[in-house]
Every structure is written in C-alpha cells, then in structure tokens.
Amino acid sequence: MSSSKHDWHRPTFLDPASIENTDTRQGFIPATDIPPDEAEAVDETPETGIPEPKKQKSTWPARALTASLIALLSLAVGAELYRLLDWSFGLHTLLGTAVASLIIVCTGCGLWQLRRSLKGLRQLRHTRDLRTEAQRLSTRNSHGGAAHFLNRLEAHYRDHPQQDSIIQQIHQVDSSYNDAEVIRFLSSHALTKQDKLARACIRKHSLAAGTLVALSPWASFDMLLAGWRNLRMLREIMSIYGVAPGASAQIRLLKQVFHSIAFAGISDLALDAGSTFLGTGLTSGLSSRASQGLGAGLFTARTGLTAMELCRPLPFNVRRNSVMKRLAGELVTQLATGARTSGR
Amino acid sequence: MGLTGHLTSLISDAHKDRLQRVAERTFEQHLNLAVTGLSGSGKTVFITALVHHLLQLDQDNSLPLLEAAAEKRLLGCRPIDAPGTRPFPFKGNLAALSASEPHWPRSTRDLSQIRLAIRYRRSTSIKRLLGEWGTVYLNIIDYPGEWLLDLPMLQQDFLSWSQQQTNLLQASPRVEAAAQWLKANRAIDWHAPANLAQLNQLGLEFRDLLQSFREPPHALSMLQPGHLLLSEASSPEQDLLLFPLTAEVSNETGTPEGSALAEMTRRYRSYCERWVRPFYTEHFSRFDRQIILTDCLKTLNQGEACFDDMQLALNTILSSFHYGKNSLFRRLFSPRIDRVLFAATKADHVTANQHANLDRFLELMVHDARKEMRFESVQTRCMALASVRSTQAAQARKDGQLLSCLKGYRKETGEPVALFPGEIPTELPRAEDWHQDRFRFIDFAPRALPRSGLKPEHHIRLDQALEYLTGDLFR
Known part of the structure; x- marks a missing residue:
C-alpha cells in the first residue's frame, strides 16, 4: 500500500451544524441507515449458517395431476350446481331463490375462510423467513445489516393486538449494537x-x-x-x-x-x-x-x-x-x- | 486461658485470615473482579459507571443484555463496607460525570475498594431449594495503573531488571530523550563507595524522564518503577529513587559492602518489599475474574512506537497473574483467574460500524497473552466497550457520499465537534502503514450521566461485559 493511494478514508472534521442527527432517541431506523458501500461489504461475506435444505420442487407430472384434478372437480361441482339451480328454478321460483341464496352464502363463507387460512399461511411463511434472517444475522458481528430486518419485523407486527409494546421494544434497539446483538436484544425483550x-x-x-x-x-x-x-x-x-x-x-x-x-x-x-x-x-x-x-x-x-x-x-x-x-x-x-x- | 483460646493462639494471624476467607467462600458467592489496565485506560470511569448502573438496577432497565436483568431476576444492589481499605470515591466520581458541565474523573493516585451486594432470584426450581434469593458479593478495587507495571519486578532481581530497562532505554524512541541521563549513568563507578547525593540526583532525573515519556508525543506505557513515576514530592523517600544501571558490570568480584551497586540492590529489594509485594499479596493474588481495559485508540493516534510499547507493557503485566481452571478446591485455597475479558475502551470514540474492527484490532494486540491463557483453558474474549458514552451517532454527506460520523464535545475546550475519526485497521499496521493522516481520534468530554433514569444508550456493551464476567453467578 503506497501512502499516496490508500484504501482507507482520511479522518475529517465536519461542521456540527450541517449534519443530520441520527441519535437513537429519534427513532431507530435513521441511526442504522447504511452507507451504500457498507451494505455491499456485508453481502460479500460468505454465508456461515447452515443453509436451509432446498425445498423439493414437485415434478411436472405431479403438478399436471393436481391442476387437472382441480379443474375436473371444479368443473364437476360447477356442472352439478348449475343443474341444481336449473332444476330448482324449474320447480318453483321461490325454491330457486332459496337454493341460489344458499349457494351464495356458502361461497361467501368459503371464500372468507380461504382468505383467513391463506393469511395464516402467509404469516407462518413470513415468520419462517424472518427467523431464517434472524438466525443468519445472529452469527454476524457486522453492523447495519439488521436495519432491513427491523423494518420487516415492525411490518410483521403492525396488526398485532400488542403491537405497541413490541414496536416500542424494536425502537429501543441501540444504535451501537451490531447485528448479532440486535437479535439477542430483541429475542429476549420484544416478545x-x-x-x-x-x-x-x-x-x-x-x-x-x-x-x-x-x-x-x-x-x-x-x-x-x-x-x-x-x-x-x-x-x-x-x-x-x-x-x-x-x-x-x-x-x-x-x-x-x-x-x-x-x-x-x-x-x-x-x-x-x-x-x-x-x-x-x-x-x-x-x-x-x-x-x-x-x-x-x-x-x-x-x-x-x-x-x-x-x-x-x-x-x-x-x-x-x-x-x-x-x-x-x-x-x-x-x-x-x-x-x-x-x-x- | 480456655481451650478455645489455646487453639486460637496456635493459629497465626495470617492463617486466621486465610481460614476466614475459606469459610466465606464456601457459603457465599464472592467475586473478586480485577479491573486491570494501564494508566489512562479508563479503569475509574469503568468502575464508576458499572457501580452506578448496578445501583440503579431496581429502577432502570439500563443493562438489557445482562441475562438476569432481562429476566427481571435482579432484585437490587447496595454497597457494603469494605473494611481495611480506603472506600472508592464513587460519589465524587459520579458527581464529576453527572455535573452540568461533566468532566472525566481525575486519574487515580491511590488504592481504593468498593464492595457490592447484589441480590438475585435463582433461575431454576432445583436451585431454589437453596433459597429463592441468592446474594453475590462483588469486590472491585481501583488503583493507579502505573502500579501494575511494578508487579513483574517481583520476579526479577536488580541486575536483570537493569538489563531489561537498558535495552529499552537504548532503543528509539527513548534513547533520544535519555541520552544525557544515560551518559551520567554510565559515568558512575558501581564498585566504588556509594555517593548518595549523586545517586539521588540521578534518581530524580530518572523520574522526570519517566514522566516526560508518559506524556505525548511519546505516550509510552512500559514505565517502571510506577511508584517513582507517581511520586510528586521534590525529595521523595530515598528507597523510592530507584533507577537501572546501564553500564556493563561484572559481578564476578561480588558486590563490595557500601558500594553504589550494593546500595541500588538494597533499594530495589526494599522497593519490592515495601510497595509492590503488599499490593500483590493483598489484592492481586486472589482474583477470580479479570477485565483488561486497553486504550487502542491512543496507540493508533501516537504511532508505531507507542503501539509496540503498549503491547510489551500488556504482555508483561499479564505474566504476573495466575490463570487456570478454578476448581472448587482451588476456589477455596488458591483462587485463580478463570475468565478474562479484554476490552477496548472508548468504543464511543469511533463510529459504530468500526466496533467489529476495534474488537479485531484488540485481538491482534493481545494475541500472545491470549494464547497462553487459552493453553491454561481460561476463557477469554475481546470486546469494544464504552463505560460512559460521550458521543452521538450522526451522519454527514461528503463528496456525495453518506459518511457515518460522531458528534460530541472536545475534552479540552468543550466546543462541539463533529468528526469522522478514521477506520480501525483489521491487521496490525506495518511500518509503512503508520500514515500521518490516517487516524484522528480526539478525546471527547463526557455527556452528562443522569443520576437516575439510566438507559442502555448511556453506555456501550457494559451489560455484555458484566454478563460475560459475572453472568454464571446469577443462574
């Protein structure tokens, strides 16, 4: 390394009035906002944690089987329903209306249930992703990599009944903590x-x-x-x-x-x-x-x-x-x- | 005199003291924490901050990463009297740090002690059979860092010590400043009858020399004898005026009675016996855990000579402690240090993204000593910490780039300052890497430490240091 061309930054004095304050008390996120070069440096380090086993992708015949089964079933159910409606309306308008409203209620409730369970599934998947990320971070003593994780965690708990206390703890994370310390702190305090x-x-x-x-x-x-x-x-x-x-x-x-x-x-x-x-x-x-x-x-x-x-x-x-x-x-x-x- | 009297009279005072200590250790959890560090490394501030945070345990949750505190199992803490030694001036130091214009406490001139009783709830139901609540007695002493370097002198005699000192004095950077003194020293005829006035004069000059080495631009650490360095009297006690002989002296003819050599040898022995050994036996031989505070930033600021000297001083000091596994038997009869924390202080003087580098740099600096300790299966760890945080994290835009920087107040003038202090190298710098402009770590004045309402943001990693050093006692 020659002294004229060096790979380190020269220490610099700055005008105190001109700088942005990123103290922890004003919210956590600005304090760990990462300078662009820093973020890259973190990503370059190799994964140290045990890699998640790859999810086995189902092969195309299996997928084709599922798709065709679903198509067949929905076709059959649709056809049956249509026949039921046709038959009931043919018998009497009142009966037809009753059957139609039953079908509507049924479909509505079914959709609602589906949405709810899909939400649950999504949350579980999200939780797992967050946990993997946290485990990855907890093996590092780098700095600033946790900011993104914290944002995601905060978003994850936005609808939770006790979101206030959880988010408050997330905001308590000290700006001097490295990534592993952030995870340790949250793990023992947030929940x-x-x-x-x-x-x-x-x-x-x-x-x-x-x-x-x-x-x-x-x-x-x-x-x-x-x-x-x-x-x-x-x-x-x-x-x-x-x-x-x-x-x-x-x-x-x-x-x-x-x-x-x-x-x-x-x-x-x-x-x-x-x-x-x-x-x-x-x-x-x-x-x-x-x-x-x-x-x-x-x-x-x-x-x-x-x-x-x-x-x-x-x-x-x-x-x-x-x-x-x-x-x-x-x-x-x-x-x-x-x-x-x-x-x- | 009854039987008991007879029995007690059989046991000498020294043994009585020892037996009492054994009994204490059997039934209670005592922890003697060695806060080690060269002068100016922040021992006093560390102890003050640690005690302050511990005393506020019941009100503030300022130590979130101390496991027992996080689980809300720490009931409280209070100071108890430690008979025999001067009490640690906690109130005075805290007043300095919490004043409206806070300043660092002045450097320690004398030995003092503080003892804390920490009450905690045992963690598992099986341990609660011993009682739901337990007490840990934490014993900390504060002393001038200069005294530490006297400890290795106990293992040497005057001639070998002189030899070592001569080697140091004849090398740069000392030799330039010491040339005249060395000349005068060499002029002494060591076998001739001692000229006390001349020896005392040289001793005083040696003290001045040591004191000048301690200050910038030298900022050296390996300065012996420590008590001489600290003495301020214009004519200190004669036995304190100790200095090495730098000429080649043949010892074949033996040491003539009353010669200068005999006088200096006597002074050396007397110095060791009067000042060093009591300090060692009363305090240093019975530690269980140790934290070694190091000011890495000073060495980076001052350059290679300062760095080498501090490394030498640290390794020399560490050789005078006993390390090893602390089995139950050993704990009772000859405790040894079984856990060591190397701490780089003033972590708040660099930006947070440099803490990992600071850890790494410290690791490199104490590599040899650490290797020895690991060989004795002693747990060691390196950590960057700040007992009192004196800066705020901030960022500035410079040349289109966002730059993390620090905001604080200059120690000398108190004016506000914002600074990007440079990056800590992760490899030991080679000779050509010591670049004039590379590091500019300035000293910051402390931000006022509140009397109550402490928060985690008032320190950096103090809780983790405490967890590492004492965590297993609160289980």
Missing part, C-alpha cells in the same frame, strides 16, 4: 409478554392432557384426547403470536411441528424424556396409567414448545431442558396427588 402467555398455555394444556390420559379408561381414547388438546393448544399459541389461526395454517404448523420433532432426532427426544424422567426421580411411585399420562403431558409440552419456536420470528434462546424439567415435576406431583385422592 416477553407473548412468551409468558404461551408458556402458561403450554403448561395448562400439558397438565390437562396428562391428567385426562391418566384418568381415561380406554387406551384408544387417549390418543384422541391428546390430539384434541394439542390442536387446541396450537390454535391458542398461534393467536398469542398473532398468526391467524385458520385451519390450513394450523395443519401447516402441525406438520412443521411433527417435522421438527421427527428431525430433531430421536436421540434428542430420548435425551429430553430420559433426563426429565430421571431428573424427577418420582416416576417409580406412579402407576402405569399415570406414567402414560406423564408421557402424554410431556409430549404435549414438547409439541407446544416447538410450536412456540415456529411461531416466533426470533430465535428462541431459553434453555428448553429447564422448561421441560419444571413441567415434568409439576405433572408428576399432580398425577400422584390425583391418583391418591381418587383412591386408585
């Missing part, structure tokens, strides 16, 4: 209320599922009970985090939860369950039925925690083990007392 509610909800449902399974006399009924509890819990968690709890979004979330539980590895699951069982050390005093209850309760808790992770746009850094352990302890005491009072 505290929601996390607390969600944790209470998980606790309630897993205790209920555990007790129900322990008390239910039919084994096959247990499965239904646990499933029903799990679905209700998912819906509640979704609405806590501001995801519209439509049916398809719920199914998508359930799919993701099972996917994540399955792929988190059986070993992880065994470790979780094993350590919680052993950790409590009270399981020996339980009957087999109560142990089933404990298992169902822990499974519900695990599902809930995974759902919570999936509904949060920010990575979750609470030690999961301690939450599980605490829940297991509570479940055991509840089941033991329940068994004692019922006289077994």
Whole structure:
C-alpha cells in the first residue's frame, strides 16, 4: 500500500451544524441507515449458517395431476350446481331463490375462510423467513445489516393486538449494537409478554392432557384426547403470536411441528424424556396409567414448545431442558396427588 | 486461658485470615473482579459507571443484555463496607460525570475498594431449594495503573531488571530523550563507595524522564518503577529513587559492602518489599475474574512506537497473574483467574460500524497473552466497550457520499465537534502503514450521566461485559 493511494478514508472534521442527527432517541431506523458501500461489504461475506435444505420442487407430472384434478372437480361441482339451480328454478321460483341464496352464502363463507387460512399461511411463511434472517444475522458481528430486518419485523407486527409494546421494544434497539446483538436484544425483550402467555398455555394444556390420559379408561381414547388438546393448544399459541389461526395454517404448523420433532432426532427426544424422567426421580411411585399420562403431558409440552419456536420470528434462546424439567415435576406431583385422592 | 483460646493462639494471624476467607467462600458467592489496565485506560470511569448502573438496577432497565436483568431476576444492589481499605470515591466520581458541565474523573493516585451486594432470584426450581434469593458479593478495587507495571519486578532481581530497562532505554524512541541521563549513568563507578547525593540526583532525573515519556508525543506505557513515576514530592523517600544501571558490570568480584551497586540492590529489594509485594499479596493474588481495559485508540493516534510499547507493557503485566481452571478446591485455597475479558475502551470514540474492527484490532494486540491463557483453558474474549458514552451517532454527506460520523464535545475546550475519526485497521499496521493522516481520534468530554433514569444508550456493551464476567453467578 503506497501512502499516496490508500484504501482507507482520511479522518475529517465536519461542521456540527450541517449534519443530520441520527441519535437513537429519534427513532431507530435513521441511526442504522447504511452507507451504500457498507451494505455491499456485508453481502460479500460468505454465508456461515447452515443453509436451509432446498425445498423439493414437485415434478411436472405431479403438478399436471393436481391442476387437472382441480379443474375436473371444479368443473364437476360447477356442472352439478348449475343443474341444481336449473332444476330448482324449474320447480318453483321461490325454491330457486332459496337454493341460489344458499349457494351464495356458502361461497361467501368459503371464500372468507380461504382468505383467513391463506393469511395464516402467509404469516407462518413470513415468520419462517424472518427467523431464517434472524438466525443468519445472529452469527454476524457486522453492523447495519439488521436495519432491513427491523423494518420487516415492525411490518410483521403492525396488526398485532400488542403491537405497541413490541414496536416500542424494536425502537429501543441501540444504535451501537451490531447485528448479532440486535437479535439477542430483541429475542429476549420484544416478545416477553407473548412468551409468558404461551408458556402458561403450554403448561395448562400439558397438565390437562396428562391428567385426562391418566384418568381415561380406554387406551384408544387417549390418543384422541391428546390430539384434541394439542390442536387446541396450537390454535391458542398461534393467536398469542398473532398468526391467524385458520385451519390450513394450523395443519401447516402441525406438520412443521411433527417435522421438527421427527428431525430433531430421536436421540434428542430420548435425551429430553430420559433426563426429565430421571431428573424427577418420582416416576417409580406412579402407576402405569399415570406414567402414560406423564408421557402424554410431556409430549404435549414438547409439541407446544416447538410450536412456540415456529411461531416466533426470533430465535428462541431459553434453555428448553429447564422448561421441560419444571413441567415434568409439576405433572408428576399432580398425577400422584390425583391418583391418591381418587383412591386408585 | 480456655481451650478455645489455646487453639486460637496456635493459629497465626495470617492463617486466621486465610481460614476466614475459606469459610466465606464456601457459603457465599464472592467475586473478586480485577479491573486491570494501564494508566489512562479508563479503569475509574469503568468502575464508576458499572457501580452506578448496578445501583440503579431496581429502577432502570439500563443493562438489557445482562441475562438476569432481562429476566427481571435482579432484585437490587447496595454497597457494603469494605473494611481495611480506603472506600472508592464513587460519589465524587459520579458527581464529576453527572455535573452540568461533566468532566472525566481525575486519574487515580491511590488504592481504593468498593464492595457490592447484589441480590438475585435463582433461575431454576432445583436451585431454589437453596433459597429463592441468592446474594453475590462483588469486590472491585481501583488503583493507579502505573502500579501494575511494578508487579513483574517481583520476579526479577536488580541486575536483570537493569538489563531489561537498558535495552529499552537504548532503543528509539527513548534513547533520544535519555541520552544525557544515560551518559551520567554510565559515568558512575558501581564498585566504588556509594555517593548518595549523586545517586539521588540521578534518581530524580530518572523520574522526570519517566514522566516526560508518559506524556505525548511519546505516550509510552512500559514505565517502571510506577511508584517513582507517581511520586510528586521534590525529595521523595530515598528507597523510592530507584533507577537501572546501564553500564556493563561484572559481578564476578561480588558486590563490595557500601558500594553504589550494593546500595541500588538494597533499594530495589526494599522497593519490592515495601510497595509492590503488599499490593500483590493483598489484592492481586486472589482474583477470580479479570477485565483488561486497553486504550487502542491512543496507540493508533501516537504511532508505531507507542503501539509496540503498549503491547510489551500488556504482555508483561499479564505474566504476573495466575490463570487456570478454578476448581472448587482451588476456589477455596488458591483462587485463580478463570475468565478474562479484554476490552477496548472508548468504543464511543469511533463510529459504530468500526466496533467489529476495534474488537479485531484488540485481538491482534493481545494475541500472545491470549494464547497462553487459552493453553491454561481460561476463557477469554475481546470486546469494544464504552463505560460512559460521550458521543452521538450522526451522519454527514461528503463528496456525495453518506459518511457515518460522531458528534460530541472536545475534552479540552468543550466546543462541539463533529468528526469522522478514521477506520480501525483489521491487521496490525506495518511500518509503512503508520500514515500521518490516517487516524484522528480526539478525546471527547463526557455527556452528562443522569443520576437516575439510566438507559442502555448511556453506555456501550457494559451489560455484555458484566454478563460475560459475572453472568454464571446469577443462574
């Protein structure tokens, strides 16, 4: 590097009156507004996080099959409806009107439901994108890359019932934080209320599922009970985090939860369950039925925690083990007392 | 005298003190935090800001990245009396920082101590079996940074110390200023009977020399002996007037009684025993965690000689601490430092996008010492922080480009100033990289620190430093 041609900027004094103030108290966004060259420098650094597995694109025969099936079905339904209308109007005008209005109401409600569930799906997808972005940022100590993320996060929570507190926390982000610190700060401060509610909800449902399974006399009924509890819990968690709890979004979330539980590895699951069982050390005093209850309760808790992770746009850094352990302890005491009072 | 009396009389005072300490450590969580740093690196400001934020814990949420504080598990904090040493002048320092025309507290001249009791709620139900609330006692001492460089002298004798000092004095940039003193020093006949007046005169001149080295344009760090450097009296105690011999002296004939060499050797021993060893044994040998504050910006401003000297000083200091795993047994009987944080202070004096570079630069600067520590499986980390934030982030348009810059007040004059202070290099600068115009880090005056209503924007990464150093105690 020669001294006349250097790749660094010369220090400069500026006129204090002429510069724009970007202090944090005046809102966060201007403070991290990035100079153009900075932004490029960030993008050049290679990805350090584990790349998301590529979504498998369905092949064209599969797509053709879906498209033709949909076309066929809608054609059939359309034709049937037309015939129904034709027939009812032919019979009597009043009947025709009634049938027509029924069809209109049906279609309207269906569309509304569709919109709602599409919204839920979109929100879930958006949440996942945000989380991926947050995970990527949390491995970096670069500066200024989080501004875009913050804007997106703010937009994501614009319709949320508690948007004020969340957005206020977003604005509290200090201008000196680097990208990883921004994510750490938000992760532990922006969603505290929601996390607390969600944790209470998980606790309630897993205790209920555990007790129900322990008390239910039919084994096959247990499965239904646990499933029903799990679905209700998912819906509640979704609405806590501001995801519209439509049916398809719920199914998508359930799919993701099972996917994540399955792929988190059986070993992880065994470790979780094993350590919680052993950790409590009270399981020996339980009957087999109560142990089933404990298992169902822990499974519900695990599902809930995974759902919570999936509904949060920010990575979750609470030690999961301690939450599980605490829940297991509570479940055991509840089941033991329940068994004692019922006289077994 | 009863049995108890007999027993107590068997235990010497030193052992009693030690036993008491062991008992304390067993039942309570005590943390001796070593705030280490050369003079002017911001130890006093760091301690003042840290204590201020901790004392305001119950009201303000100014430490958001301290995990226990974020989880609202910290109940509060209060200072408790630390018997034996001068209390840390917290109120005075805070008054300086929070005055309507705030200024940095004056540099530390004497040792002082502050002890804080922090009450917290244990995090898991299993730990709560010990009691829902726990207390951590945090012990911090403040001392002049100059004293630190005396510590390595304990491991040397007069001749080897002289040798080391001579090497420094005969090299640039010291040699230019010290030429005359060196000449006078060489003229001494070390085996002849000591001429005390001459030796004292040379000692005084050596002190002046050291003091001139400390100031710009030299701004050197590796200055021994520290107590001599700090003494201001026109005729300080004779034993303090210690200076190295720079001539070749053969030690084969032995040291004649009453010779100049014998006198200086005696002074060296006396200096170590009277000033250095008590400081070491009472304070420095029993730390658990350490934060090393470094002013990287000063070295970048002053150039290569200053940088090399500071690197040497840091590595020399770090060799006088004990590092290693702090097992339970060790914690009780001979504590060692098991976690070290290297902190580049004055992070507010550069723009926020340079913090990562500042981290990196510090990493390069302390690379060798860090390697040694890692070998002892000690956790280390580098972090850029500012105990008190004195600037505001701003941006300006210059030559059609948006430039991040800083707004603050000049330390010397108090006039408002806006500055793009240059970029921190991410590699150690080579000789040709020390360019005249490359860095212009000026000193800013502090912005007033409020008495209450502290916010995260009043510091940079103080909470993360605290989390790193103490976070595991609040679990």
